[in-house]
Amino acid sequence: MNVETSSSISDQGSRKGFVLVVTLMMLVVISMSAAMLWQSTNTESLIAGNNRRAMHAKHSAMSGINHFMAMDFYASDVYEMLDSMSEAQLIEPIQIPGTKQSYDVKISTCCDQDGSPLQNGLFKVIATGYYGNTSGSHAVHVLEATIKTEGE
Numbered sequence: 001m002n003v004e005t006s007s008s009i010s011d012q013g014s015r016k017g018f019v020l021v022v023t024l025m026m027l028v029v030i031s032m033s034a035a036m037l038w039q040s041t042n043t044e045s046l047i048a049g050n051n052r053r054a055m056h057a058k059h060s061a062m063s064g065i066n067h068f069m070a071m072d073f074y075a076s077d078v079y080e081m082l083d084s085m086s087e088a089q090l091i092e093p094i095q096i097p098g099t100k101q102s103y104d105v106k107i108s109t110c111c112d113q114d115g116s117p118l119q120n121g122l123f124k125v126i127a128t129g130y131y132g133n134t135s136g137s138h139a140v141h142v143l144e145a146t147i148k149t150e151g152e
Contacts, residue, residue, distance in 0.1 A: 050139075053131045056101055057141035060129025064103035065145050067091060068125050075121045075149040078107055086110045093130075103129045112146070122148050 068090065082088050091105035108124040110117055118124065125145045132138035 053139035054141065056099075056131035057129040057139035058143070060096065060101040060103045060131060061127045061141045061143040062129070063096060063101075064091065064105045064127030064129060065125060065143055067094075067103070068105050068107075068127070068147075073149060075123070078123050078149070079109075082107065082109060087126075090125075100133060101129065101131050103127055118146070122146055 081090065087106055087108040087110065089104065090107045091103075093102050093104040095102045104127070106126040106128075108126060109122075110124070112118055123146070125147050127143045127145075129141045129143070130139070
């Protein structure tokens with residue numbers, strides 16, 4: 001009887017070791033899953049932040065185009081500003097109040113999509129929108145619009 005008893009005691013000891021190994025393996029799997037979930041969530045947050053900054057820069061550039069349109073220039077005014085240059089800075093960088101957004105606007109008489117000079121009365125407005133603090137931009141977006149004006 002002593003032999004059987006010692007045999008059954010050694011079986012119980014190996015079972016306890018097996019449960020410990022299975023438990024540790026499950027702990028590793030759960031920990032890895034949690035780490036992967038955290039990393040995925042963190043990456044998605046970074047992507048969402050980049051998209052938000054890009055949209056702010058795009059809206060800033062749109063503000064630049066709208067600012068130019070509100071100035072209601074005639075073609076003769078634009079040609080006078082350009083003098084003999086093909087491109088000139090029309091609006092220096094402007095900070096949109098209460099935000100981290102700014103924009104600047106340039107005007108140009110060159111060129112259409114084919115690379116040929118624009119016709120009389122047509123010119124290109126190039127608005128660049130920025131999002132970021134004063135030490136550097138986190139996002140930049142450039143919008144170009146071809147504008148035709150009438151009259152003097």
